[in-house]
Amino acid sequence: MKIKENFIKENKKIRIISNGGNPSPINEDWRPVLSGCEMLVIIPDMHMYIYNHNNLDNFKYGAEAMLSFLDHLDTLKEEMDMEDKTLRIYQLGDLYELRFPGLNSANATATEIRLSHPNYDQIVNTMEGMQTRFLYGNHDFESRHFPRFKCAALEGKVYIEHGFRGDKWEAFSNPDAPLWEIGQLGFLAIRELNAKIAALAVDANIIKPDENFAFGVQSGENPIYDYPSEQDYLKEYGDTFKYYTERLQNIPDDEGIKICVIGHTHHPYINTDINDGKNIYIDAGAWTAGRSDFAVITNEEVGICCYKR
Amino acid sequence: MKRIEYISSVLVLLFVVLINGCTEYPAIQEPDMDRFNQTVHSPALRDSLLAGKLTTGMPYFVASQLFEDWTPSIMEIKIPVASLGSKQRLKETEGLGRDYDDPDIKVFLDEYETEKGKLHVWYQRPDFYTMDVSARDTLCIFLEDTVICSVIKYLTKSSMLTIKDSLPQVSQDTNIYAEVRYKNHPWRKSSYWYALKILNHGRTFKIKALNFEIYPIEILEFNGKSVSSFNWR
Numbered sequence: 001m002k003i004k005e006n007f008i009k010e011n012k013k014i015r016i017i018s019n020g021g022n023p024s025p026i027n028e029d030w031r032p033v034l035s036g037c038e039m040l041v042i043i044p045d046m047h048m049y050i051y052n053h054n055n056l057d058n059f060k061y062g063a064e065a066m067l068s069f070l071d072h073l074d075t076l077k078e079e080m081d082m083e084d085k086t087l088r089i090y091q092l093g094d095l096y097e098l099r100f101p102g103l104n105s106a107n108a109t110a111t112e113i114r115l116s117h118p119n120y121d122q123i124v125n126t127m128e129g130m131q132t133r134f135l136y137g138n139h140d141f142e143s144r145h146f147p148r149f150k151c152a153a154l155e156g157k158v159y160i161e162h163g164f165r166g167d168k169w170e171a172f173s174n175p176d177a178p179l180w181e182i183g184q185l186g187f188l189a190i191r192e193l194n195a196k197i198a199a200l201a202v203d204a205n206i207i208k209p210d211e212n213f214a215f216g217v218q219s220g221e222n223p224i225y226d227y228p229s230e231q232d233y234l235k236e237y238g239d240t241f242k243y244y245t246e247r248l249q250n251i252p253d254d255e256g257i258k259i260c261v262i263g264h265t266h267h268p269y270i271n272t273d274i275n276d277g278k279n280i281y282i283d284a285g286a287w288t289a290g291r292s293d294f295a296v297i298t299n300e301e302v303g304i305c306c307y308k309r
Numbered sequence: 310m311k312r313i314e315y316i317s318s319v320l321v322l323l324f325v326v327l328i329n330g331c332t333e334y335p336a337i338q339e340p341d342m343d344r345f346n347q348t349v350h351s352p353a354l355r356d357s358l359l360a361g362k363l364t365t366g367m368p369y370f371v372a373s374q375l376f377e378d379w380t381p382s383i384m385e386i387k388i389p390v391a392s393l394g395s396k397q398r399l400k401e402t403e404g405l406g407r408d409y410d411d412p413d414i415k416v417f418l419d420e421y422e423t424e425k426g427k428l429h430v431w432y433q434r435p436d437f438y439t440m441d442v443s444a445r446d447t448l449c450i451f452l453e454d455t456v457i458c459s460v461i462k463y464l465t466k467s468s469m470l471t472i473k474d475s476l477p478q479v480s481q482d483t484n485i486y487a488e489v490r491y492k493n494h495p496w497r498k499s500s501y502w503y504a505l506k507i508l509n510h511g512r513t514f515k516i517k518a519l520n521f522e523i524y525p526i527e528i529l530e531f532n533g534k535s536v537s538s539f540n541w542r
Contacts, residue, residue, distance in 0.1 A: 070518075074518075078508060082509055095412075096412065098407075098409065102408065105400075105406075105408040106406055106407060106408065107407045107408060107409075109400065109408055109409055109410045110409070110410055110411070110412035111387065111389045111410050111411075111412070111414060111417075112387075114412065115387045115417070115521050118520035118521065118522050119520070121520040121521045122518050122519070122520040124412070125434065125518045125519060125520065126518035128413075129468055129515075129516075129518050142403060142407065142409030143409075143412060145401065145403075145409065145411075146411050146412065146413060148412075148413055149412075181404045181405055182405075184404065184405065184407070185405050188407075
């Protein structure tokens with residue numbers, strides 16, 4: 001199946017952003033790379049937070065677009081079902097932002113977030129209705145307690161994981177690394193301070209009550225559709241890149257993993273020439289802070305796309 | 310010393326009695342009739358709303374609109390619970406006091422304190438399994454002024470069913486409002502589905518993705534007793 005003909009079709013809101021706007025072909029010797037499905041759509045970090053709460057919610061700007069995108073997927077999935085073909089959808093983790101303050105306790109919970117706005121609930125319900133497979137990330141790490149959320153997945157020759165495992169301990173973003181719990185305590189304290197300063201700024205008419213004011217996070221009000229610099233990716237996320245490419249290199253050939261997909265960095269990136277052409281590395285980007293990226297994989301092509309609001 | 314303690318206790322008691330006696334409840338807001346009529350096509354539910362009754366089967370937004378002015382001290386809303394009728398909150402703690410709950414919880418409870426007592430409202434994200442729909446029940450579709458009923462042949466999955474008759478007159482683009490009438494559950498008169506979409510061959514229906522505002526109310530309880538409706542007028 002082809003990305004442009006069979007996935008995008010007539011939908012003018014979808015655009016391939018990687019490889020100069022064209023799908024990257026998959027090595028013919030690897031085909032088929034998928035098993036059990038003909039098309040794989042991978043939705044990266046969303047960071048849904050309690051709607052408009054504490055001026056820290058920046059998912060809201062992309063929520064309508066997400067519902068529109070899910071409607072496209074729902075229709076496509078049904079059309080493919082009729083042809084006895086399967087569209088499989090993954091959410092790469094960080095579906096929820098549980099690291100920010102909650103309504104009734106220190107941190108937000110999944111239910112508080114989902115029920116904070118009808119659109120948020122509908123997004124999760126639509127995903128579930130399409131049998132989306134959920135992974136957990138570092139911002140919704142608690143989801144690992146529930147059977148529907150997995151750490152990683154293997155779809156044929158495609159390995160899928162959130163992507164936090166390559167982070168060093170000092171980033172406090174890797175739940176497997178030392179001092180994670182202490183780091184989270186500090187992080188939550190910063191966000192509580194953030195919320196208090198935002199409240200003061202609202203009172204002083206510096207920002208509006210519904211304006212995003214999260215330290216270090218882009219508001220998301222303005223959409224970002226570009227494909228950022230590949231050099232910047234290697235510079236800023238070199239550790240992540242190195243960790244996963246080394247893991248790919250160490251996998252024996254007979255295990256057959258050819259493609260690795262992660263998220264976590266919020267920086268879309270694709271490299272089809274990993275380990276001397278043995279592997280493909282994809283960072284699916286993010287659907288938050290203005291971005292609306294996702295990855296599409298068929299047996300013939302891969303690509304990172306964005307969805308216009 | 311004992312006398313001081315006695316006087317203090319009496320004063321505290323008096324204060325509590327006064328506070329309780331002086332509690333004022335805000336006026337109940339009338340729900341949005343137009344929105345209700347656009348969402349729900351069931352005549353029985355429309356009649357109940359006109360009569361000023363909150364009943365099971367109505368969408369959740371009716372309850373939230375009725376108690377729109379209630380303050381947090383006299384209401385607790387959107388409490389995730391395990392099952393209908395259960396008031397046990399589902400929340401766990403890990404690490405340094407962080408809370409989490411199951412993102413897949415489908416049943417929620419609202420508690421409102423009213424002038425005459427406590428009202429509990431359970432509502433849930435519906436699917437055909439949890440609503441006990443089965444083959445040989447009847448699906449009735451409301452299409453403008455007509456109601457088309459057909460026997461359910463089988464359920465494909467929790468969100469999809471196939472009826473016996475083909476309905477080619479129903480377009481795939483139509484928003485379908487329907488209700489299920491049970492054959493084997495006389496205790497449960499009907500189950501309400503506000504939004505379905507029709508799939509291939511005009512015989513298979515899928516529940517459209519809903520949001521919590523449209524979840525049907527499943528159980529109402531007033532002062533600890535299960536009731537079929539709550540009269541607000």
